[in-house]
Amino acid sequence: MKQTYHAQRRQAFLEQLDGQTAIIAAAPAVTMHRDVEWPYRQHSDFQYLTGLSEPDAIAIFAPWHEHPYTLFLREKDLLAEIWEGERVGVHGAEKSYGADKAYPISELPQRLHEYLGSSQALYYHLGMDAELDRLVLSERQKGMQLGQRSGDSTQSLHEPASILHEMRLHKDAAEIRRMRKAAKISVKAHKAVLKTLEPGMYEYQIQALLEQQFLTAGGCYAYPSIVASGTNACILHYTENRRKMRDGDLLLIDAAAMYDYYNADITRTLPVNGRFSARQAAIYQIVLDAQEAAIAKVKPKLPYSEIHATAVQVICQGLSDLKLLKGDLDGLIEQGAYRPFFMHGTGHWLGMDVHDVGDYQQQGQSRLLQAGHVFTVEPGIYIHPRAQAIKGQPSIGKKWRGIGVRIEDNIVVTTKGHENLTAGAPKQLRDIQT
Ligand SMILES: [Mn+2]
DSSP: OTHHHHHHHHHHHHHHHTTOEEEEEOOOOOEEETTEEOOOOOOHHHHHHHOOOOSSOEEEEOTTSSSSEEEEEOOOOHHHHHHHOOOOHHHHHHHHSOOSEEEEGGGHHHHHHHHHTTOSEEEEOTTSOHHHHHHHHHHHHHHHHHTOSSSOOOOEEEOTHHHHHHHHHSOOHHHHHHHHHHHHHHHHHHHHHHHHOOTTOBHHHHHHHHHHHHHHTTOEESSOOEEEEGGGGGSTTOOOOOOBOOTTOEEEEEOOEEETTEEOOOEEEEETTSOOOHHHHHHHHHHHHHHHHHHHTOOTTOBTHHHHHHHHHHHHHHHHHTTSSOSOHHHHHHHTTTTTTOOSOSOOBOSSSSSOOSOSEETTEEOBOOTTOEEEEOOEEEOOTTGGGSTTOOOOOGGGTTOEEEOBEEEEEOSSSEEETTTTSOOSHHHHOO
């Protein structure tokens, strides 16, 4: 049962707390409009440790306490459950969710002090819930005034992220399985698009096709689907998806599934009519070469920053071959001459959050990759039709303007090298042209 993994994570977290207390809060429910809430999505930190997908819950970890893992959560309430669905309840939290002790959330104010007492440090993230912030800070203050602790009476405040996000960065076997599944569902959706796409369709029809695939497989979209045709491909976070696609357009699709709290993140750029123009193909090939060169480097101990450096090198070489950049290669790279065309990083950690947690640097140096790290590799080139108006922008021939290409895959570092979880989504010219 899934609780085995949560129990292992809690054990590791409790050990690293080293005798101190941590308070981790559930995500609040969010209103969509009057009487209607957005579908509930648990906060990834809380989900990672508890497996409990309910709002109005607080997990307290106190290794020194008689109950090292305590859950405060909603009580069973038949009337509320008839309207809103079943609740785990206090008994369920102890029986099925591994809590050493559970209490109704309404009892948090009078019980919180028991968990703060003898801890020199408190791990709590401020800023998610103002009411909880006030309660935690005032109870901490009272505890310090009462001088319950021996020695220094100040209770220091720390970010749980310093422990928890480091844990989440290293994916365990259960997490890799879910990410593999999210990737598989997403690959299938991108393949379905390839079969269906033709001029005259609307962007939202492609969005519907993708999201139907995600839902049919038991997932949902990991983030709002980007279906950006024509010059919309040059807008990095385009999600309107209202345009009618024309013969000769490119279509940039950045869409993928979340499955059981784990995300994929795929981008493909396709010719709407099945055939790239010569200029589109030239830009596409540079991006693909950059992406493949970057992925090929991935193995344990590689500094993470090498991935971006590799993509930048290939993109600068390619743009300079096309005479879109002029000057010597090292100079172009050093001056960041590529930035008007490639203005984002080459990727990000991937996991329960699409832009997942974990530091990219350690002691001022780029982190070295390790088996179990998962991240995206997603270089792009965007020639925005109006970019000419930006000061300092290189002058670009009219015929190049409006081309936007990004290609993104999800890479897991293995002990021997890497595995591309999303390799099944076609990206070679021969596979995406008819
Ligand atoms: Mn991404």
